Every structure is written in C-alpha cells, then in structure tokens.
Amino acid sequence: xxxxxxxxxxxxxxxxxxxxxxxxxxxxxxxxxxxxxxxxxxxxxxxxxxxxxxxxxxxxxxxxxxxxxxxxxxxxxxxxxxxxxxxxxxxxxxxxxxxxxxxxxxxxxxxxxxxxxxxxxxxxxxxxxxxxxxxxxxxxxxxxxxxxxxxxxxxxxxxxxxxxxxxxxxxxxxxxxxxxxxxxxxxxxxxxxxxxxxxxxx
Amino acid sequence: xxxxxxxxxxxxxxxxxxxxxxxxxxxxxxxxxxxxxxxxxxxxxxxxxxxxxxxxxxxxxxxxxxxxxxxxxxxxxxxxxxxxxxxxxxxxxxxxxxxxxxxxxxxxxxxxxxxxxxxxxxxxxxxxxxxxxxxxxxxxxxxxxxxxxxxxxxxxxxx
Numbered sequence: 272x273x274x275x276x277x278x279x280x281x282x283x284x285x286x287x288x289x290x291x292x293x294x295x296x297x298x299x300x301x302x303x304x305x306x307x308x309x310x311x312x313x314x315x316x317x318x319x320x321x322x323x324x325x326x327x328x329x330x331x332x333x334x335x336x337x338x339x340x341x342x343x344x345x346x347x348x349x350x351x352x353x354x355x356x357x358x359x360x361x362x363x364x365x366x367x368x369x370x371x372x373x374x375x376x377x378x379x380x381x382x383x384x385x386x387x388x389x390x391x392x393x394x395x396x397x398x399x400x401x402x403x404x405x406x407x408x409x410x411x412x413x414x415x416x417x418x419x420x421x422x423x424x425x426x427x428x429x430x431x432x433x434x435x436x437x438x439x440x441x442x443x444x445x446x447x448x449x450x451x452x453x454x455x456x457x458x459x460x461x462x463x464x465x466x467x468x469x470x471x472x473x
Numbered sequence: 474x475x476x477x478x479x480x481x482x483x484x485x486x487x488x489x490x491x492x493x494x495x496x497x498x499x500x501x502x503x504x505x506x507x508x509x510x511x512x513x514x515x516x517x518x519x520x521x522x523x524x525x526x527x528x529x530x531x532x533x534x535x536x537x538x539x540x541x542x543x544x545x546x547x548x549x550x551x552x553x554x555x556x557x558x559x560x561x562x563x564x565x566x567x568x569x570x571x572x573x574x575x576x577x578x579x580x581x582x583x584x585x586x587x588x589x590x591x592x593x594x595x596x597x598x599x600x601x602x603x604x605x606x607x608x609x610x611x612x613x614x615x616x617x618x619x620x621x622x623x624x625x626x627x628x629x630x631x632x
Contacts, residue, residue, distance in 0.1 A: 335524040335556075369526070406598035430583040433556045440583070462588040464554050466525060467598035467616060 294403010297459040301327075301413050301420040304398045306361065306391035309378045314389045316359070316413075316420060323355030324414040324423070324450060326443060329404040331362045332380045333371035334466030337407035340428055341384055343435055344408070347428070347443060348388045356412075356447050358388040363399035364407075368469045399468055406465030412446045412456075423450060426461030493567050493576070495553070497560070500581035500590070503552065510608030514546040515631055520579075520591075520601045522554045523566045527617045528600040532570065534620045538627065539574055547627060551576045554599060604630060 295301055303316045316325055328344055330337045348358035364372040374392050381390045393399055402411055403425075412424035424446035429438040446456045498506070507516045519535055521528035532551075539549045551574050555563045560578055567576050581587050588597050592613035595601055602618060604611040604626065611630050618626075 333526070339556075405596035427585065430585065433558065461585040462595070462597045463584045464522075464588075464597045464599060467527065467600075469527075 294401070294405075295411065295422045295425065297422055297425060297456075299422045301411065301422050302398075302401055303420065304391075304393075306393055306398065307374075308389045308391055309374075309381045309386075314359070314391055319357060321355070322357060322415065324412065324447075325420070326351060326356055326358045326447065327402070327411040327413060328358060328360045328428075329363055329399060329402075329407055329409040329411075329468065330360050331364050331369070331372045331407045331466070332376050333364070333369050334407045336432055336465050339432055340408045341386075343428055345384065345387060350444075351447050352387070354447075354451055356450070360386065360388055360390045361393050361398055361404075362390065363393035363396050363404065364469045365396070365471045367471075372469075396468075396471060400470075404468060406463075406467050408463075408465060409468075410443055412443060412450070414450050423456050424459050426458075427463035430461075432463065493564065493572065495560070495564050495567055495576045495578055497557070497578045497580045500579070500587045503577065503579060503581070504590075506577075507550065507605045508608045513607060514548050515611070515627065516605040517547065517549045517627060518552055518603045518605070519549070520552050520554060520599060520603075522599055523559070523563055524555065525599040531600060531617045531619070531623075532572075534618065534623050535574070536570075536572060537620060538623050541624060542627060545631060547631065549574050553578050606630065 305313050305315045308314045319325070326347055330341065330344065332338070344358055344360065352358065362372055362377055366373040370376075377390055377392060404411070408428060410424070410426060410428055411422060413420040414423045424443065426442060428443050430440040430442070431438045440458070442458055442461050445458065449456045507518055517538075521532070523529065535549055535551065551572070553563050553576065555578065557578070557580055563578055584597055588595050591601070591603055592610070594613065595615055598615060600617060602614045612626055614626070
C-alpha cells in the first residue's frame with residue numbers, strides 16, 4: 272500500500288510538472304486582465320468594445336532593447352488603433368529587482384515619450400506568466416472572435432532591433448494587415464533577443 | 474603642428490583600443506569556432522550584453538570559473554549581443570573589467586534565423602549559456618547562473 276501511495280505521489284508530482292503553464296501558443300484563447308494604467312485607472316481588454324483585436328506588448332523602462340522599440344510601438348498604435356487594433360503595453364518586471372521599472376518611472380517614461388496607449392503594471396506578474404512572455408519586448412497579437420480573444424501572432428515586432436531603417440520584415444504589421452484583410456497571418460511566431468522579464472523570487 | 478597633434482591623438486586612441494581584441498563575427502564564424510568534432514575541449518559560451526543587468530552580474534562568475542579551470546581543457550567564450558554601433562562601449566567594458574577571455578561581438582542578423590540553431594528552447598532572453606564538446610551541444614541554460622551552478626555543470630561535463 273505504501274508503495275502505491277509513493278508511486279501515486281510521484282505520479283502527481285510529475286504530472287504537476289508537465290502541466291506547469293508554459294504560456295500561449297498561436298491559436299490559443301487568451302485571458303483578459305484588469306491592470307492599473309499610468310493614470311491609476313484600471314484597464315481591461317473588455318473595455319474596448321469596438322476593437323477587433325489587440326497588439327499586446329510586454330515592455331519596460333530599463334531595457335535598452337525594449338526602449339529601442341518604443342518609437343516603433345507608438346507608430347504601431349498610431350497606425351492600427353484607428354483600424355481596430357490598439358496597442359496595450361504591459362510592464363511585468365519585479366520592481367524590487369528593477370527599481371527603474373516602478374510605477375512612478377513608468378509614468379515618467381510614458382509622459383516623456385507621449386505614449387498614445389495604456390502602459391499597465393502587471394504587479395503580480397500573472398499576465399506575463401499566463402501569456403508566456405519571457406522578455407521585453409515580446410508581442411502577442413490577439414483577435415476578437417465572438418467573446419474570445421484568439422492568439423494570432425507571438426514574437427518580435429520586426430527583424431532589426433538596432434535600426435528601424437534597416438528592417439526588412441515587419442512581423443506585427445504583416446500579422447495585423449492579414450487579420451484586417453481576413454487572410455491567414457503569414458508568420459505566426461518569431462524569436463528575438465531581449466531582456467529577460469525579472470520574476471519575483473519565490 | 475595641428476597635423477602632429479592630430480597624429481598623436483590618433484596614435485593614442487589606437488593604443489587605447491588595440492587592447493583588448495573584440496572581433497566581430499557572423500554566425501558561421503561563431504559556429505566554426507565552437508563546433509569542433511575532433512576537439513575534447515569543453516566550450517562554455519555565454520551570450521550576454523553590456524546593457525543586460527543580470528549578464529553583468531554573472532560576469533565575475535565566468536571570470537572566476539576561467540581561473541578555476543585554467544589547467545583543464547575548458548574554454549570560456551563570451552559572445553556579446555550589444556548593438557553593433559556600440560562596439561566601442563563593449564571594448565571599453567572588456568578593458569575596464571580586465572576580461573581576458575575570448576570575447577566576440579556577434580553580427581548575425583535577424584535573431585529569428587539563428588536562435589533556434591543554438592537551442593530550440595531559447596526564448597532569446599539574455600543571459601543564456603551553452604556548452605559544446607566534440608562538436609556537440611552538451612547543455613543549454615537560459616537565465617543567470619551563480620558560481621556554484623556554473624562550476625558544477627562544468628565539473629559534471631568534464632568528468
């Protein structure tokens with residue numbers, strides 16, 4: 272009996288390992304969230320009743336890679352917000368490890384760069400861990416389908432972080448353009464270098 | 474006179490940047506350096522950047538480990554993913570920290586084309602460390618390593 276119990280315990284242990292959340296894949300249904308914006312108001316995706324979808328960007332203040340992309344994120348919002356795909360920026364870093372990413376610094380950064388989109392603090396890191404965001408910047412393009420939000424693209428904004436002028440592949444733009452045209456997204460997943468999201472020490 | 478002082482300035486800047494050497498390499502050159510099927514040296518490759526806070530934090534461990542294993546067939550290679558336009562900043566960092574390891578500045582183009590070639594589980598977040606021996610990957614780790622973790626994975630591999 273004891274053996275069986277040990278065996279079952281081991282099984283449950285391994286099973287719990289295997290089912291540990293690894294984040295979304297393209298085609299998954301994404302969860303909505305309610306996070307504090309830089310104006311201290313709470314923001315949910317459900318608030319955007321007329322949106323067709325979202326460009327969710329995990330970003331932050333301290334990471335030069337993320338910062339290098341913020342002008343391009345503003346440009347994405349200016350172009351696609353009016354077409355029904357607004358940018359939603361989220362900072363998920365543990366601020367005890369990275370004080371430069373705290374709420375007050377987020378407010379300063381957003382004001383400096385005149386962010387046209389919400390910049391939300393994911394204080395519990397639940398959104399980043401559920402989505403499977405690992406670094407900044409990390410983009411998830413979502414499309415509304417009835418009451419659901421379907422993940423249509425995961426990855427980089429484009430293929431050149433250093434110089435916007437040398438970009439050949441605009442992955443996020445191609446994805447949203449395809450969704451707006453009712454066509455399949457040409458490239459649904461890409462990888463890029465970035466700063467790791469700083470997780471709270473458990 | 475102006476010409477002469479200009480020459481002196483150029484010469485002194487040449488001396489300043491002539492040590493240390495940080496070569497820019499493309500992905501093919503990187504691969505041919507670390508993938509050596511006939512070589513029993515353990516290549517420990519750390520992907521980092523001067524702008525990456527945890528990378529800079531773990532750098533002393535890699536330097537210490539280089540000393541610890543200096544009598545063994547272990548080669549610790551630092552591969553920077555700094556912006557290409559910030560090459561001088563990288564060289565200054567290597568000089569200021571007295572880093573004597575091989576340091577390369579990777580110029581490999583779109584990361585989406587080569588991240589999976591290092592390891593399919595790598596998200597692209599820095600730092601990341603990969604070990605090669607006899608031309609084959611032995612271990613991949615995404616994230617920071619502390620001194621004992623780093624030394625222990627090397628010890629396990631060379632035993």
